[in-house]
Amino acid sequence: MTRIDDVARLAGVSTATVSRALRGLPTVSAATRRRVLAAAEQLQYAVSPNASRLAGGRTGTIAVVVPRITRWFFGVVVEAVEDFVHQAGYDLLLHNLGGREQNRQRLLRAANLNKRVDAVMLVATPLRPADLSTLAALGLPGVTVSSGTNVPGWPCIRIDDLAAARTATRHLLDLGHRRIAHISGDPDDELAFTAHLHRRRGYQEAIRAAGLRPDPSLDVESTFDIAGGTRATEELLRRGDAPTAIFAACDEMAMGALTALRDAGLRVPQDVSLIGVDDHALSGVLGLSTIAQPATEQGRLAAKLLLDPLEGAAGASTLTDPGSPVILPTRLVVRDSTAPPRAN
Amino acid sequence: MTRIDDVARLAGVSTATVSRALRGLPTVSAATRRRVLAAAEQLQYAVSPNASRLAGGRTGTIAVVVPRITRWFFGVVVEAVEDFVHQAGYDLLLHNLGGREQNRQRLLRAANLNKRVDAVMLVATPLRPADLSTLAALGLPGVTVSSGTNVPGWPCIRIDDLAAARTATRHLLDLGHRRIAHISGDPDDELAFTAHLHRRRGYQEAIRAAGLRPDPSLDVESTFDIAGGTRATEELLRRGDAPTAIFAACDEMAMGALTALRDAGLRVPQDVSLIGVDDHALSGVLGLSTIAQPATEQGRLAAKLLLDPLEGAAGASTLTDPGSPVILPTRLVVRDSTAPPRAN
DNA sequence: CTGAAAGCGCTTACAG
């Protein structure tokens, strides 16, 4: 392995000058810089990140925490963040909680973030009060994406889950539905993010705004994924007196609902209308109506808010007030899964 | 930030002893270890990874390279790898090529892997001869998953793409189909992985084994994703004389095909049968017949083959001969998208 | 614009 002093020797300068030239600091003459770059090139020199980080006090790395990388939203967010982060010359440490409480605890143990990253991005990651203290003690900058827990001092990027749910529910109401069910995540799950809590409230608000009363038997909780959508819908049908429409808290749950409805011999939308939230890559294929949310933009913006301050970008801190979340717009996309209820 | 000498002072031992005790080395008396652990706990001490890595010469980090984290197979593989890697106490550096040749080049530039990781996992990542030299020069251990390019000395985990394609095609043949189309990835794409090349060959072999001749007009190339499946199918239909069955090189392409077929007014499987490869999480929802491949197992096994040697696990090197790939089994899953052609 | 020297916080022979 060639080291910095090999380069220094070849270029006929000190290691300090090599360090400055390679990092593009302005205090190096053009001629010297040329010689250093040539020497480094000739020796195929690569700086040792660990030495550099130890001496410089920066890690050049950011941590990204997601509940499950295999779910549509989180995959898209990570892809956007990865791109931005690597463009900026940082490394990306991935943490996938995978629904295991133990993973979240391991992550938050001092040793796993501390001294290891310059900043943290928490995507839809819920935190207990104790976790917040741990994070605060680390003193790291960070950003949160999607709901989860707000961290004081960190900016937050998300959509308006309440409004999204109201829009979805109102779309069903406008079509003439009155028996509208809701399937959503489990509020008791420690690791559950909180988006679905707001979506449930939005659903209930829209129902009430239409002069109806939310019917608890039409509100089923399960896991926030495909299988959960299937189970919730099966439970819904088991309760008898099927709804004429279902608002699923996310597209993946809606997809799971499709299976359950099909197995029950119910057609979408003729027998039951169905709408989700996300605009998953496959929602178009399935003809699923949904509330589209901009996943790539949320990831990209979050990465920018995270890195700009580290880079000391001009106006970085004025881009957003850490106190108030940045809300990105959603959009109703009507496809083939929603229609007026059958005249009976 | 508390440092190792703070702990040493509190415990009344040297920093060397603290280092040994904390890492669980056997050469520390039980009493001393207890005192050190207590002191570390009391001070909330976390080792500095950079200092440790610089002094110790290990990075405690592995790099994982995938074409696109948002695609089903890669997301599942990364999830499995992440779990294994973190359990083993390593960090995971994620690289998502995102279809950009520039990203691949950036990754392979000496500075981006060199001195930064202890080992590399390449998932379906193709390499040019020059890239192979670069990797060889780094002298890093590694493993490849799914096709891509074989790296001398690295184990390789994958399925038998040829056999999978033959099975899929034969399933259609067995149902009575004779005009069987194939939609697959673009062989000219620099960044394309190579799985689809084998799948095409398997398709052609099965066609020939049935005494038929592969028809080039039934073999359409596009991108290896949902949109590519749609475009390829549209092209197929544009050529006239539609096939009675389509074998898509992956489930995501098959899903894209569904859209195109529906838009053309063709029903699956009544008008056209359709089968893919993967057993994507949504294939069940869509009733898509497919050749299931074990993505989680491939990721887990690859992680194990990567880490065991680093840990000096007993028999690590005998687990597999780096020369011959480890082939995991696939399985035909028949759902509702394949049926006999219409009697005409 | 450049260099000598100290220091970043650990781990590792080496000696006992």
Added chain:
DNA sequence: CTGAAAGCGCTTACAG
């Protein structure tokens, strides 16, 4: 089983 000391490969004031 334990410690003193050197060393890992950089960066950063400081001085010029």
